[in-house]
Amino acid sequence: MSLYTSVCAGLLFPLHERLKGHRSVAVRRRLEASQWAQPDAIEAERVGRLRAFLQDIGRHVPYYRQAFTAAGFDPAAVASVADLQKLPFLTKAVIRAQQDGLKADDHGPLARYNTGGSSGEPLIFYIGKDRTSHDVGAKWRATRWWGVDIGDPELVVWGSPIELGAQDRVRRLRDGLMRSHLLPAFEMSEANLDGFVRTIRQTRPKMLFGYPSALTLIARHAEKRGIAMTDLGIRVAFVTSERLYDEQRETIGRLFGCRVANGYGGRDAGFIAHECPEGGMHLMAEDIIVELVDGQGQVVPDGQAGEIVVTHLGTRDFPFVRYRTGDVAVKSTRRCACGRGLPMLEEIQGRTTDFVVAADGTVMHGLSLIYILRDLPGLQSFKVVQESREHTRVLLVAGPGLAASADETIVTGFKRRLGAGVRIDVERVAEIPPERSGKFRYIVSHAVAPR
Numbered sequence: 001m002s003l004y005t006s007v008c009a010g011l012l013f014p015l016h017e018r019l020k021g022h023r024s025v026a027v028r029r030r031l032e033a034s035q036w037a038q039p040d041a042i043e044a045e046r047v048g049r050l051r052a053f054l055q056d057i058g059r060h061v062p063y064y065r066q067a068f069t070a071a072g073f074d075p076a077a078v079a080s081v082a083d084l085q086k087l088p089f090l091t092k093a094v095i096r097a098q099q100d101g102l103k104a105d106d107h108g109p110l111a112r113y114n115t116g117g118s119s120g121e122p123l124i125f126y127i128g129k130d131r132t133s134h135d136v137g138a139k140w141r142a143t144r145w146w147g148v149d150i151g152d153p154e155l156v157v158w159g160s161p162i163e164l165g166a167q168d169r170v171r172r173l174r175d176g177l178m179r180s181h182l183l184p185a186f187e188m189s190e191a192n193l194d195g196f197v198r199t200i201r202q203t204r205p206k207m208l209f210g211y212p213s214a215l216t217l218i219a220r221h222a223e224k225r226g227i228a229m230t231d232l233g234i235r236v237a238f239v240t241s242e243r244l245y246d247e248q249r250e251t252i253g254r255l256f257g258c259r260v261a262n263g264y265g266g267r268d269a270g271f272i273a274h275e276c277p278e279g280g281m282h283l284m285a286e287d288i289i290v291e292l293v294d295g296q297g298q299v300v301p302d303g304q305a306g307e308i309v310v311t312h313l314g315t316r317d318f319p320f321v322r323y324r325t326g327d328v329a330v331k332s333t334r335r336c337a338c339g340r341g342l343p344m345l346e347e348i349q350g351r352t353t354d355f356v357v358a359a360d361g362t363v364m365h366g367l368s369l370i371y372i373l374r375d376l377p378g379l380q381s382f383k384v385v386q387e388s389r390e391h392t393r394v395l396l397v398a399g400p401g402l403a404a405s406a407d408e409t410i411v412t413g414f415k416r417r418l419g420a421g422v423r424i425d426v427e428r429v430a431e432i433p434p435e436r437s438g439k440f441r442y443i444v445s446h447a448v449a450p451r
Contacts, residue, residue, distance in 0.1 A: 008151025027137025039341045051078040057319045063101035090323040107317040122374030128317030135271045138284045142274035146236040148207045154180045157210030185214040188363035193221040204232045212239040212248045219255035230257030269310040280336030281345040287313045302331040357447040359419030366443030372413035378402030383432045386445040391423045
């Protein structure tokens with residue numbers, strides 16, 4: 001570790017977190033100690049934390065006061081995580097209907113967030129400082145598994161307007177001090193890809209972070225241009241927000257000359273799991289309880305596929321208890337060779353977002369269209385089908401609050417992204433049909449990118 005990285009990780013970033021009122025340093029230290037405990041010790045610790053968490057929200061969160069009473073549930077009697085099965089699921093529909101009732105009556109500062117909407121159901125929710133502290137601390141722990149730390153040069157390929165819209169002077173100063181450089185993942189034109197490759201070569205990052213599809217596209221572009229990227233000293237590429245395919249892992253690793261570390265989570269459900277150098281996809285089990293359930297809502301045994309349901313113990317200001325993510329995974333039945341006592345996911349299924357292609361051939365991440373849709377009041381779900389570079393269809397399931405003017409907003413926004421001459425058809429439908437495989441895809445592109 002360089003002296004500069006030591007100063008950033010040991011002084012500058014902790015000071016930054018303290019000024020923001022976050023406990024991220026304490027969380028990271030706690031998690032780095034607990035990860036080496038035996039599985040039964042980790043389980044005992046989190047059951048105690050779960051019991052205290054449920055007692056707390058039962059006193060202070062109106063929705064859960066009512067839910068516990070209706071279920072005859074006594075949080076003080078919780079003896080195992082299986083007791084969660086006595087409680088109802090938290091769904092996106094419940095969160096929409098209970099926005100105020102889910103806020104603790106003594107909550108601290110709350111930040112308003114949106115999901116990216118790649119599940120087809122955009123969601124508005126709130127995050128307190130405890131939740132932020134956990135997510136930062138847990139991610140920090142996982143980063144350090146790979147021999148890199150805050151302050152090592154980092155290049156982030158991302159597309160969320162939360163990050164891209166926050167590049168004010170203070171944010172740029174902070175990122176500069178931490179040696180973190182942000183590139184927009186939306187617009188993958190030939191010129192932009194050339195610029196991305198140049199930037200990576202100039203910054204010589206120790207770590208990359210971004211969508212696997214975006215990093216794969218940049219890596220292939222460098223290969224097409226005959227530009228080697230394996231001599232930059234990149235140690236690891238952290239990928240998240242999409243399903244990581246084996247071919248993407250191979251391409252990123254080969255062309256950047258680094259290991260690839262998969263991460264899983266979301267703004268709503270939290271930082272759920274991360275891969276270690278031994279290949280184990282470890283759950284952040286100390287603070288996040290993951291159940292896998294079948295179509296009837298029953299918990300499935302380890303080794304069987306089920307929908308991921310999350311209880312996040314760092315969310316007391318706006319609790320997520322038995323939150324249905326819509327993603328499907330398989331819990332592992334083995335223990336990782338790294339020696340950590342954290343349980344693992346064996347496989348994550350059903351999480352992918354496609355690229356779309358503008359009329360002029362610019363390749364963009366599908367989220368560039370999703371962000372136009374996700375904040376529309378009254379929108380229940382959607383699907384975007386790009387039939388060609390000249391024609392895109394938008395299927396909407398409208399709730400009672402979706403205004404007629406929303407169609408014009410969508411058309412205008414999509415044309416701004418895809419091209420003024422592109423035909424945009426907005427179709428209001430009763431439901432969004434699944435693919436023939438039974439899986440749901442909310443960005444589907446049949447357009448062909450120029451070669």
